[in-house]
Amino acid sequence: MKRIALTKKGMIWCLICILLSLVSLILGIIRNTLCKSLDTQNMAERWDDSGKVSQVSCFFAESCYMTEDRLKEFEFKLDEKLKEQSIEIDSENESARLWADAYSARGELFVQGEKSSLSLNAIGIGGDFFLFHPLRLTSGNYFSGHNLNDDCVVIDEETAWQLFGACDVAGMMMNVNGVPHLIVGVVERDRDELSKAAGLENPVIYCSMGTLRRNHQGDTINHYEVVMPNPIDGFAVQLVKENLSPEEKNCTVVENTNRFRFQKSLKLVKEFGYRSMNGKAVIYPYWENIARCYEDRIALVTVLIILFAFLPVSTVVILIWYRWKHKKWTVKSLLQNVKIKVSKLHEKRKKRSVMQTENVKIKTYFDDDEE
Numbered sequence: 001m002k003r004i005a006l007t008k009k010g011m012i013w014c015l016i017c018i019l020l021s022l023v024s025l026i027l028g029i030i031r032n033t034l035c036k037s038l039d040t041q042n043m044a045e046r047w048d049d050s051g052k053v054s055q056v057s058c059f060f061a062e063s064c065y066m067t068e069d070r071l072k073e074f075e076f077k078l079d080e081k082l083k084e085q086s087i088e089i090d091s092e093n094e095s096a097r098l099w100a101d102a103y104s105a106r107g108e109l110f111v112q113g114e115k116s117s118l119s120l121n122a123i124g125i126g127g128d129f130f131l132f133h134p135l136r137l138t139s140g141n142y143f144s145g146h147n148l149n150d151d152c153v154v155i156d157e158e159t160a161w162q163l164f165g166a167c168d169v170a171g172m173m174m175n176v177n178g179v180p181h182l183i184v185g186v187v188e189r190d191r192d193e194l195s196k197a198a199g200l201e202n203p204v205i206y207c208s209m210g211t212l213r214r215n216h217q218g219d220t221i222n223h224y225e226v227v228m229p230n231p232i233d234g235f236a237v238q239l240v241k242e243n244l245s246p247e248e249k250n251c252t253v254v255e256n257t258n259r260f261r262f263q264k265s266l267k268l269v270k271e272f273g274y275r276s277m278n279g280k281a282v283i284y285p286y287w288e289n290i291a292r293c294y295e296d297r298i299a300l301v302t303v304l305i306i307l308f309a310f311l312p313v314s315t316v317v318i319l320i321w322y323r324w325k326h327k328k329w330t331v332k333s334l335l336q337n338v339k340i341k342v343s344k345l346h347e348k349r350k351k352r353s354v355m356q357t358e359n360v361k362i363k364t365y366f367d368d369d370e371e
Helices: 008-036 043-047 068-084 157-164 193-200 209-214 235-244 262-270 286-325 331-370
Strands: 053-060 100-112 117-127 137-140 152-156 173-176 179-187 204-208 223-229 251-255
Touching (some): 008 286, 068 223, 117 157, 152 173, 179 209
Antiparallel strands (some): 053 223, 100 117, 100 223
């Protein structure tokens, strides 16, 4: 086969292609890191790394009047649908769960500590909220939205410092609109520019839904999240849309598990210029605002990967096409060569087998003579 002699220009072209390939590879690593960096979007992987589960989120407008009773109806339907798909809990591990969900509502509360009082943005939580949102604890623990005792709160370090003059205040009591509440944990609040722009510019208190309701807030759920089996692609998100999604303008449904995939990023690029338009009455929480910003960043990196990889890939395709067009062989000749090589290999094995048989006979003959 005739080799292609590389000219000086050809060598420069190859070096450029190699450099662009390396840049594309580095961008791919950056993209993969961005996709895995948000804990709020990777609940499915933490729940079950088999790839057969999906995380889905719903964001409701106030006019939807989404209540805990409606969520209980959905949970009942969820169990029924999983039974129809023959998906059940392993009898050997009865403590295991097929799915988990969480919900929350936004509000505002007046709190009092030993040193001062504050008006804080509040997030009333239910279900396994902190399973979906593993905030960084500096002291104490989380509390479960399933607990009947709903006088627990989690605050951030800034709130703890302003109320008590200290950060390690887990186990201490504070008043929430005049009612004593137990501080079970203190978390670290992100203070980067993205988090501030997403809605974390001010301190936040995490309380129970009951605390919000007692203060005439939290009657309507604003956010719902579920991680569940996804036996076929689209099963989970479709189940949520059919049973929880009211009018489209009043609700946004997101399949978190797939939102950063390559094809999703390309689709987002096509929607450039339209994505910023919002005709819905939905207000996103800070974690969804951050995720949407990551979607834009990942889409940008995806475009750069394609641009930097275009020249090397095109060059390889052209070279393959050129070698194919100027080939001096045919498929028939290749098959014949393979057949000849197989035949020769078979003959060698046959000769080797005959020689081994002869050696055994000779050895047996001399052994008989010695006897």
